[in-house]
Amino acid sequence: MLIVQKYGGTSVGDLERIGHVARKIAAAQDAGNDLVVVVSAMSGETNKLIDYAHHFSPAPSRREMDILLSSGERVTASLLAIALQEMGYPAVAMTGRQAGIRTDDTHMFARIEEINTEAMRNHVNQGRIVVVAGFQGIDQQGNVTTLGRGGSDLSAVAIAGALGADVCEIYSDVDGIYTTDPRIEPHAKKLDRISYDEMLELASLGAKVLQSRSVELAKKMGVTIIARSSFSDAEGTIISEEVAGMEAVLVSGIALDKNQARVSLRDVVDRPGVAAEIFNTLAAEQINVDMIIQNASNDGTTNLGFTVPQSELEQARAVIEGFGEEIGSVDFDEKIAKVSVVGVGMKSHSGVAAAAFSVMAENNINIEMISTSEIKVSMVIDEKFGELAVRVLHETYRLDQ
Amino acid sequence: MLIVQKYGGTSVGDLERIGHVARKIAAAQDAGNDLVVVVSAMSGETNKLIDYAHHFSPAPSRREMDILLSSGERVTASLLAIALQEMGYPAVAMTGRQAGIRTDDTHMFARIEEINTEAMRNHVNQGRIVVVAGFQGIDQQGNVTTLGRGGSDLSAVAIAGALGADVCEIYSDVDGIYTTDPRIEPHAKKLDRISYDEMLELASLGAKVLQSRSVELAKKMGVTIIARSSFSDAEGTIISEEVAGMEAVLVSGIALDKNQARVSLRDVVDRPGVAAEIFNTLAAEQINVDMIIQNASNDGTTNLGFTVPQSELEQARAVIEGFGEEIGSVDFDEKIAKVSVVGVGMKSHSGVAAAAFSVMAENNINIEMISTSEIKVSMVIDEKFGELAVRVLHETYRLDQ
Numbered sequence: 063m064l065i066v067q068k069y070g071g072t073s074v075g076d077l078e079r080i081g082h083v084a085r086k087i088a089a090a091q092d093a094g095n096d097l098v099v100v101v102s103a104m105s106g107e108t109n110k111l112i113d114y115a116h117h118f119s120p121a122p123s124r125r126e127m128d129i130l131l132s133s134g135e136r137v138t139a140s141l142l143a144i145a146l147q148e149m150g151y152p153a154v155a156m157t158g159r160q161a162g163i164r165t166d167d168t169h170m171f172a173r174i175e176e177i178n179t180e181a182m183r184n185h186v187n188q189g190r191i192v193v194v195a196g197f198q199g200i201d202q203q204g205n206v207t208t209l210g211r212g213g214s215d216l217s218a219v220a221i222a223g224a225l226g227a228d229v230c231e232i233y234s235d236v237d238g239i240y241t242t243d244p245r246i247e248p249h250a251k252k253l254d255r256i257s258y259d260e261m262l263e264l265a266s267l268g269a270k271v272l273q274s275r276s277v278e279l280a281k282k283m284g285v286t287i288i289a290r291s292s293f294s295d296a297e298g299t300i301i302s303e304e305v306a307g308m309e310a311v312l313v314s315g316i317a318l319d320k321n322q323a324r325v326s327l328r329d330v331v332d333r334p335g336v337a338a339e340i341f342n343t344l345a346a347e348q349i350n351v352d353m354i355i356q357n358a359s360n361d362g363t364t365n366l367g368f369t370v371p372q373s374e375l376e377q378a379r380a381v382i383e384g385f386g387e388e389i390g391s392v393d394f395d396e397k398i399a400k401v402s403v404v405g406v407g408m409k410s411h412s413g414v415a416a417a418a419f420s421v422m423a424e425n426n427i428n429i430e431m432i433s434t435s436e437i438k439v440s441m442v443i444d445e446k447f448g449e450l451a452v453r454v455l456h457e458t459y460r461l462d463q
Numbered sequence: 464m465l466i467v468q469k470y471g472g473t474s475v476g477d478l479e480r481i482g483h484v485a486r487k488i489a490a491a492q493d494a495g496n497d498l499v500v501v502v503s504a505m506s507g508e509t510n511k512l513i514d515y516a517h518h519f520s521p522a523p524s525r526r527e528m529d530i531l532l533s534s535g536e537r538v539t540a541s542l543l544a545i546a547l548q549e550m551g552y553p554a555v556a557m558t559g560r561q562a563g564i565r566t567d568d569t570h571m572f573a574r575i576e577e578i579n580t581e582a583m584r585n586h587v588n589q590g591r592i593v594v595v596a597g598f599q600g601i602d603q604q605g606n607v608t609t610l611g612r613g614g615s616d617l618s619a620v621a622i623a624g625a626l627g628a629d630v631c632e633i634y635s636d637v638d639g640i641y642t643t644d645p646r647i648e649p650h651a652k653k654l655d656r657i658s659y660d661e662m663l664e665l666a667s668l669g670a671k672v673l674q675s676r677s678v679e680l681a682k683k684m685g686v687t688i689i690a691r692s693s694f695s696d697a698e699g700t701i702i703s704e705e706v707a708g709m710e711a712v713l714v715s716g717i718a719l720d721k722n723q724a725r726v727s728l729r730d731v732v733d734r735p736g737v738a739a740e741i742f743n744t745l746a747a748e749q750i751n752v753d754m755i756i757q758n759a760s761n762d763g764t765t766n767l768g769f770t771v772p773q774s775e776l777e778q779a780r781a782v783i784e785g786f787g788e789e790i791g792s793v794d795f796d797e798k799i800a801k802v803s804v805v806g807v808g809m810k811s812h813s814g815v816a817a818a819a820f821s822v823m824a825e826n827n828i829n830i831e832m833i834s835t836s837e838i839k840v841s842m843v844i845d846e847k848f849g850e851l852a853v854r855v856l857h858e859t860y861r862l863d864q
Contacts, residue, residue, distance in 0.1 A: 077518045084519075114542055117478045118485075119549040126548070126556045129596075130541035133534035140531035141515055147527070148520035155527045159560075160605060195530075204561060 103134025329390025504535025730791025
């Protein structure tokens with residue numbers, strides 16, 4: 063098998079951890095696999111470099127930041143290759159450029175445009191373990207670029223896709239994706255398998271493990287991901303296309319998001335296009351609107367509700383106030399929680415949403431907003447009931463079994 | 464003027480020092496100069512990375528070491544560019560590769576083969592201060608290479624030569640080249656000017672400031688160097704071709720080298736080629752022979768003496784013992800010092816060597832070996848007289864005036 067492995071910052075957090083990772087890689091090669099390994103910077107390094115830059119400027123030039131930040135992954139990649147060589151395993155370190163990773167020129171948030179895999183393939187064909195500095199590439203002009211937070215996951219998935227690897231193993235300090243946050247519900251169970259779409263809907267559960275951007279790319283390129291821990295030998299969670307049998311599982315997980323705020327507009331003048339105007343203006347201000355609901359009232363006005371990240375609420379407030387008398391009254395609420403029930407089984411089974419609404423009612427939790435997709439039911443509720451809602455929903459769908 | 468400035472590790476040793484260097488650079492631009500700045504890693508960083516690598520291997524792969532070690536200069540270059548930008552000065556950081564520095568593929572000791580100055584010139588022509596990560600380049604295959612200890616000096620001199628810069632300023636924590644080591648002779652004086660050849664002969668005086676390789680390259684490319692301190696506004700020492708007036712100065716400096724050992728061979732069989740055979744064998748073992756003297760004796764044998772670095776004495780001993788009975792007796796002495804009197808004035812003035820020998824005799828210092836070049840007289844003496852010899856020679860040639 064050709065395996066792409068990615069080790070995050072805590073997995074290579076110090077020299078002992080790097081040595082441990084080298085032994086894991088060696089074992090995978092001993093088992094007969096070809097290996098390309100992508101590494102992050104040692105934990106703390108990237109933040110240290112950002113602090114250095116902020117000593118000089120509150121908003122340092124992104125082009126220079128990319129030269130600065132890309133150095134951390136190069137250190138880890140070369141040290142890991144040296145460790146493998148010393149153990150008698152042929153290994154070669156490659157920078158993002160050497161690995162053929164070409165991006166657009168959006169410094170600090172670059173997108174991978176193309177991977178020229180020739181050099182990596184040559185090394186693998188000669189039996190070498192390729193160790194790639196993650197998070198980085200170069201643009202068409204040869205400038206160093208970085209891919210943003212979680213960028214090493216993206217590097218790994220993109221490389222796995224370009225090489226046609228059998229699997230992309232993402233190692234962190236968490237051993238997989240859970241049915242819900244174990245700190246909220248101690249009976250949360252690790253999932254053996256989850257689909258890309260479910261994973262995307264459960265982003266708030268897996269964000270520590272895997273960013274949405276990487277899951278989206280894996281889905282697009284058909285890369286099977288295994289999220290697992292470098293601190294244990296546990297099996298981890300497979301993230302892939304839906305496979306036969308997945309639908310037998312009604313619900314995969316319950317996600318809780320407490321970082322949203324609700325904006326409720328009442329008595330909005332009911333002329334055509336007013337909603338479009340409001341949301342276009344919010345989009346133009348780069349405000350991320352999540353849930354939207356609209357109810358026509360019977361007096362020629364309409365009620366409109368939506369959620370935005372709490373950090374963007376003040377911006378949203380300014381936009382709304384700009385609409386003046388077209389909006390009757392406005393209500394902002396930061397004390398909300400969004401609870402989501404996610405599962406591909408919903409596509410073919412009815413009653414999942416109804417069961418959620420019932421259990422909320424039984425527990426006297428008022429649902430303020432509802433939004434659904436093919437595989438998700440999200441409910442906005444009072445913030446203080448967030449954890450309770452997660453626990454009762456977890457029990458309702460028997461996720462602990 | 465187009466000025467290339469190079470700042471060493473202590474000059475950019477912490478964030479405050481980097482800020483100080485940014486202000487020095489800004490002042491040079493304010494004075495109407497175009498600037499290309501070459502930087503070392505923050506002091507301690509390169510050693511830290513070497514320690515990391517040695518945690519995994521006593522002899523880490525040089526190719527991987529180059530990816531590792533080149534990261535330190537990239538950090539300094541990007542931070543310095545960010546500092547300049549924040550002060551309102553247009554600046555751009557470049558890695559060795561981006562600055563067009565192409566080397567051979569001798570990892571960790573690469574030689575610069577070519578500099579494609581196009582990108583640097585474009586930036587300078589647009590009024591930008593170019594900040595280059597020193598010590599590094601890439602080979603023809605695109606592998607990262609480094610230039611060895613003192614490599615950032617080489618980067619700076621090579622860039623100055625390739626750009627046709629008016630001057631290359633090398634900043635360190637020492638404010639120039641002195642007539643001798645001020646710790647030995649408190650009356651040592653800073654030289655205003657010295658020729659490349661004198662500087663090369665005085666290597667042991669200037670080694671902390673400037674390595675021989677950089678001086679050789681500067682001589683070859685006709686680059687005028689100014690060695691000065693980033694910790695003061697002192698004028699520094701100009702290192703250039705001999706200029707009119709230089710010959711008026713008989714002696715420029717006195718150098719002391721206590722790291723040599725003497726090997727004396729007595730009663731060597733006097734057949735043709737025996738000396739050549741001995742020195743060829745030493746060379747084949749990579750032993751650096753410095754001074755050589757030979758005296759024919761009158762009984763068909765010859766006496767041969769030479770010096771080698773103390774660190775290579777054991778190797779030299781093995782070579783010599785391999786010659787068996789062709790060599791009568793051998794004597795090794797590590798307790799020697801080499802004192803050198805250097806000055807271009809010697810070319811046209813006689814009596815310099817004689818004055819040295821006289822003052823040594825007056826002070827009862829026995830001279831064990833002598834070797835001379837056009838601009839240098841070197842004497843091997845008992846180690847314990849090293850400092851005394853430096854002081855009396857310094858006074859003899861009135862170097863304190």
